[in-house]
Amino acid sequence: MFYCAHMVHSHIAHFYALAAPDFVLGPTSDPAERNILGVVAKVGLEIGGEVIKHRAYAQDIQNTIGGKATHPVFGLPGGISKPVTEEERKGFEEKARSEVEFAKFSLKLFNDVVLENKDYLALITGDIYTMKSYYMGLVDSQNRINFYDGDVRVVDEDGKEIVRFSPAEYLDYIAEHTEPWSYLKFPFLKKTGWKGFIEGRESGIYRVSPLARLNVADGMATPLAQAEYEKMYQTLGGKPVHATLAFHWARLIELLYAAERLLDLSQDKEITSPEVRTIPTATPDEGVGIVEAPRGTLIHHYQTDNNGIVQKANLIVATCHNYPAMNMSIKKVAQAAIKKGEEVSEGLLNMVEMAFRAYDPCFGCATHTLPGQMPMEVTIYDSQGEVVRRLSQNLPDR
Amino acid sequence: MKAARRIPLMKKMLAQFGIEEERVRLDWVSASEGDRFAQLVNEMTEEIRRLGPFSGNGGKADD
Amino acid sequence: MTKPKIALYWAAACGGCDVAVLDTNEKILDIANLADIVFWPVALDFKYHHVEEMADTSIDLCLFNGAVRNSEQEEIARLLRAKSKVMVAFGACACFGGIPALGNFTTRDEIFERVYIESPSSANENRTFPQTLTKVEEGELDLPEMFDTVMTLAQVVDVEYFIPGCPPPVDIILKVVDLFASGQLPPVGAIIASDKTLCDECERTKEEKKIARIYRPHQIIPDPNRCLLEQGIICCGPATRGGCGVRCVKANMPCRGCFGPPPGVIDQGAKLVSAIASIYQSDGQEDINRMLEDIVDPAGTFYRFGMADSMLKRKSLPQGERRA
Known part of the structure; x- marks a missing residue:
């Protein structure tokens, strides 16, 4: 139930804050507007308010169950630290119902704004x-x-x-x-x-x-x-x-699934059971856990000593699995979008980024070293190998 | 008597920082045991000489 | 009248602090009305060159989250410092090093060896490691240099304010925005949280602090109304600044210290050693040995969030230091 709420918050944030701006404002629109605030300005405060409210519902559920929505603390060997009360459950059920409606609305929005737009549909299905x-x-x-x-x-x-x-x-x-x-x-x-x-x-x-x-x-x-x-x-x-951009469509379908499942679980009689943990009777020395994080498969592999303290860890996160493909997606867009004789613009950089954004905003977990920001440079050469233009971001000055 | 618990715990933790156990020593000397005190200090001084300077812990130059 | 300008940045971070800002929910729109957000990599499209083009101190408030552990993060910290009137270390990582600072128990070489060679999924017989400069057919590709030591923001640039927490609670974030908007920010150097310890805020019943055993959270099911420390579970409350709303303890888990040391305490970990050892009852060496056995990882437990900010800062380096 906690995890479904997590999916809900994350998919809402990823779609509306990261993906929607490119479609609602347009891929080559002014960067000052091409963001979540621009989306709210364009679709109206009422819809903007609904987006924020439903993300907040999901965070509330996680806060209640997990102690904190970000960096929750309720998990420990043997189970979770705190049961759900009947009063909390009622609140979750009500919120879950609203989430289902909001997910349906988001799919409709996607249909009306993106699928009904011939240019966007061509973008999605294009090579x-x-x-x-x-x-x-x-x-x-x-x-x-x-x-x-x-x-x-x-x-x-x-x-x-x-x-x-x-x-x-x-x-x-x-x-x-x-x-x-x-x-x-x-x-x-x-x-x-x-x-x-x-x-x-x-x-x-x-x-x-x-x-x-x-x-x-x-x-x-x-x-x-x-x-x-x-x-x-x-x-x-x-x-x-x-189609890489269809990641966003699939994301909304999953939002609906997560909301439906959240509702189902919130109505399960056992969800308020006070028995939420057992005392472990043995200490393992190795374990592999795999879940589906919002952006893909997440693998955690730990080796522990006889106190259960982690000695070695290996993580393969969603962004990492996707990394080879991300590089290729970006390259493909860049190669196709740069046309001889046509001016190369900031809008071009954005179209390249759109390929990246479908996958993930976050390189942090993936590298284990947390560099935090993706340096990117698009260098355009003419047919003689001379540099015509260089567009870059997040790189030190040359 | 809190020292009797604090020091061993501190030593266990300092070991995790790569600080050799021998750099911290807890012992009990009464005011009238002057010779014993001098002996303990000399022993400790020799021990530290043997270990050499602490190999440094990063951070900014002014640490 | 021009609106004030706010910037946000994430360095060695998990993204949770940015999510926490989004958790201000509809108030984010108020923030956007009150000020122009001129830089926020996770949410807005402005790039580094936009920041470089800004006049010095033209950014009124910069919320910088994440620790500093590579050359790019250090560079951007300095850049934003130059362009900002007020620099805020936002979140436990920027304030104290946070979870990334646990990397101070190892070195870059050790990390590289583990990640690129030893890890069981690595297929790297050629022993290829990331390089700060790689020449390819089309030109050169560079990477930021990774440091051995993770630093707090204040160890790199001057910082006016500190907002602790992993992540900072929404009410504190909104309070800071309010103070900023009304021109009532406190004296420089302030840590924007409570001036007391977590224990002061915690509503569990406290009797006498004397314990005979220490338990790890998974070893017992504690009474949800009694002080956790008194039940033998290590809770960092006594040496942690309050103001977080006691969110973890209310979830039946002990405080892990993400708000940093309380006023008057320079080194949070040392204070915790002192506090925990003090309340442990011992009749002799056997009891002391048991205490040492029960506390399986003192450094990790007491410096979980505060390694970079501690007096020792890191585990000793093998020979000299490579960088910072």
């Missing part, structure tokens, strides 16, 4: 934002998306399952490559091996994310989300979908 890859996600025993529990399933670019493994086996299937120009590593499927930054079946590159999860699953576990899932695949020409 420059498309990438064929393998997809990875956590599924339950019926192959439906599960954020919290299950096996990892990987499908190929035609949607066929190629591997399925339990968390403890992840090292048999995933490895990470290193390049000297990045602190972040590049995961790949061991089955295929690291073949460099190439697309397609021969490549070891795979993607995670809401879209990957929907591609990997046979369906959604809740009815309204299932209907939207079917509609997306129908609109975009079948499964799997390779």
Whole structure:
């Protein structure tokens, strides 16, 4: 229940603060307006207020259950530290109902503002934002998306399952490559091996994310989300979908799923049970946990001493899984959007960033070293190899 | 008697900082044990000489 | 009249402080009305060059979260300092080092060896490591240099105010905005939280502080109404500044010290050693040995958020120091 609320807050923030500006204001609009504040100004204070309110509901639920919404403290070996009271549960149920309505509204907004706009639809389905890859996600025993529990399933670019493994086996299937120009590593499927930054079946590159999860699953576990899932695949020409910008559409379908599930769980008689933890009777020495974070599969692997103190840790986070693909998506947009004789602009940089934003705003967890900001430079050469223009951000002066 | 508990805990923690156990010593000397006190101080001084200067802990130059 | 300008930045951070600002909910719109947010990487599209083009001290308030652990973060800290009238260390990481400062128990070389070679998923027989400069066909790619030591913001630039917490609670964030808007910011150097310890704010019943055993949170199910420390669970409350609303203890988990040391305490970890050892009852060496065994990781427990701000700052480096 906590985790569904977390998904709700995060998907709302990612869609409305990161993705929506490009679509509501337009990809090449003035950067001063092309942000969450510009979105609120454009769609109106009432809708803006609803966005904020529903994100706040989700944070409230997490605050109540977890102590804090950010950096919650309620988890510990054996369970969680505090049960949910009946009064709290009633509050959650009410909020969850509202979240379901808001998720439906968000999908409608996406439909009206994005899908009904021929240019945006062309952008989404167009080649420059498309990438064929393998997809990875956590599924339950019926192959439906599960954020919290299950096996990892990987499908190929035609949607066929190629591997399925339990968390403890992840090292048999995933490895990470290193390049000297990045602190972040590049995961790949061991089955295929690291073949460099190439697309397609021969490549070891795979993607995670809401879209990957929907591609990997046979369906959604809740009815309204299932209907939207079917509609997306129908609109975009079948499964799997390779359009990077469709990550945002999938994100909203998941928002609906998370809201429905939140409502279901808040109505479960057992949710207010006072028995929320046991005292562990043994100390493990190793463990692997895999969940689906908002932006994709999250792997935590720990080795502990006989006091249960972590000695070694290995994390592969969603952004890391996506990192090879992110680089390729950005390159593809840049190569396609720079046309000979046409002026290169800040709007171009933004279109490149849109490819990145579909995946993630956050490099922090992924590198383990927390550099915090993505340096980016687009250097444009003419056919003689002379530098025509250099657009950069977050780089020291040359 | 709080020192009897504080010092061992402090030593355990300092070890995690890479500070050798021998740099901190807790002992009990009464006011009338002048010779013993001198002996303990000399022993400790030798021990610290043997360990050498503390190898530094980063931070800014003015630390 | 021109609106005041606010900037926000994230250095060695998890993003939670920016999320906390978003958690001001509808009041974010008031903030945007009151001031122009001229730089906020997570939410707005302004770039470093926009900041460079600003006149010095033209930013009225800069909320800087995250610790400083690489050359880019240090550079931007200095840049924002030059462009800002008021610099605020926002959150536990900027104030004290935070969780990233636990990296001060190791070194860059050790981290690199672990991340790029030893970690079980690494496939790196060539022993490739990230470089600050890589030459490729098309030119050069550079990376910020990673330091051995994580620093607080104040160890890099002058800081006017400190807002502690992991993350800072929404009511304190709004209070700071209010004080700023009404021109009533406190004297420089203030830590914007309570002047007392967490214990002062905590409503659990407190009797006598004497414990015979220490338990880790998963080892017992504590009474939700009694002081956790008195039940043997290490709670950093006695050596932690209050003002957080006691959110963790209300969730039945002990305080971990994210608001930093209370007034009058220079080193939070040392104070905790003193406090915990003081209340432990011992009749002899056996009891003392048991206490030492029960506290499995004193450094990590007592300096969880405050390593960079402590007196020792880090574990000793092998030979000399490479950088900071």
